Amino acid sequence: MPASRDQTPIGRRLQHHFDELGPQERRVAGFVLDHLEDLAIYSAADLARLSGVSKATVTRLFQRLGYADFRAVKTQVRRLRHYGVPLASSTALGEGDAPFHRHAERERDNLRHCLEALTPARFEAVIAALDDAPEIVIVGYRNSYPVALHLRQQLLQARPGVRLAPAPNQSLAEELVALEPEALVVAVGFRRRPRLFGTLIETLAQQPQRVLLIGDPTTTKYESQVAWRLECPLETISAFDSYASAMSLVSLIANALLHRRLAAGRARISEVSELYEALDELGQ
The missing domain is CATH 1.10.10.10 (Winged helix-like DNA-binding domain superfamily/Winged helix DNA-binding domain)
Structure with missing residues (x-):
């Protein structure tokens, strides 16, 4: 050949x-x-x-x-x-209890890297933006979608006006065209992103809405086009990426937002809980 x-x-x-x-x-x-x-x-x-x-x-x-x-x-x-292509080898995990120790150490490294890069000033600015925006639109494709969905569900406990875009099997343009200038777009973009993602960031950079980008180190190239970029490493000891640091970051962000608007957040959580009971949605 x-x-x-x-x-x-x-x-x-x-x-x-x-x-x-x-x-x-x-x-x-x-x-x-x-x-x-x-x-x-x-x-x-x-x-x-x-x-x-x-x-x-x-x-x-x-x-x-x-x-x-x-x-x-x-x-x-x-x-x-x-770029996230799974590459598995028969020896990557090792033998005995070695995989558990190596996996735990890698997860700790990922989380430490994520949090050490998050300065107090930047984090406070992100939480303030999440609190002040009249509307939050979260976009996440492929492997980024579960993180985007979880972020939406968590933020929605503390405040209204949080939604995912686009709706299933729909285009994105209709979702973005009517956004208020003060709205916040959260783009969740982990590696193996669709080509549309880069075009989305470039387009949003020309719009008045601010953008919070949450992604892995491959999103560094978008740094100058967004208001904030939060980095979550995904590295593991074998083929498939781990989103533990990303989910931990979601928890940190949601908790910080709740504490920033504690009275209103508590009242909203109480109202949601009452509706759970009225609708009998949750089992015991």
Whole structure:
């Protein structure tokens, strides 16, 4: 296979061509498939040594798969993981109780990074905006939607005028065109966002409404186009992202808003609770 601009992930290329490989190349391919999550930390010499083959075999394998060299493989792996593509290896979780300890440590790191980047002044400004805005519109697509939905549900306990947009299977333009200038748009944008998200941020930057962006480190490029950006790392010890830091941030924001408008918030919570009982909506 000649070198190309093919962006097919390394794991899929190896699986597709595995039967065409020679015995030595299969040893390298098997090791790579078992260590996809950690592939970016290895060198070609490491792969050769750990697979028990020559470095020339490693080089030949990746050239056969369409890469210029192993550095091109590592670049692709880093890029895919950066943008949220799940890359699972058979050894990522380890054995025994190791996964629990490693998972807990990674979660602590994510939450610490999230909170340490949140200065008191910025946080106070965000809460004040959430309190003062006549209307809050929250937008979140794909994996961002559950976080957006939870944020809406929590804020709605403390204040009225909080909604998600767009409505299911509807377009966004109708939702945004009638927004008051003082309205606040909360854009929840975690990686693997649809292309529309970038266009949305660029469009909102030209509008009078202020924008609060909640996302992972890949949203850094939107920093200059929004009023505030709150960052929540998603890294885990294996393939799938964790939204624990994002959900913790939602809890922190909702609690701060409630305490800012404590009397009105308590009254609203009481009214909601009375309606729960009147409608018999919640079980025991």
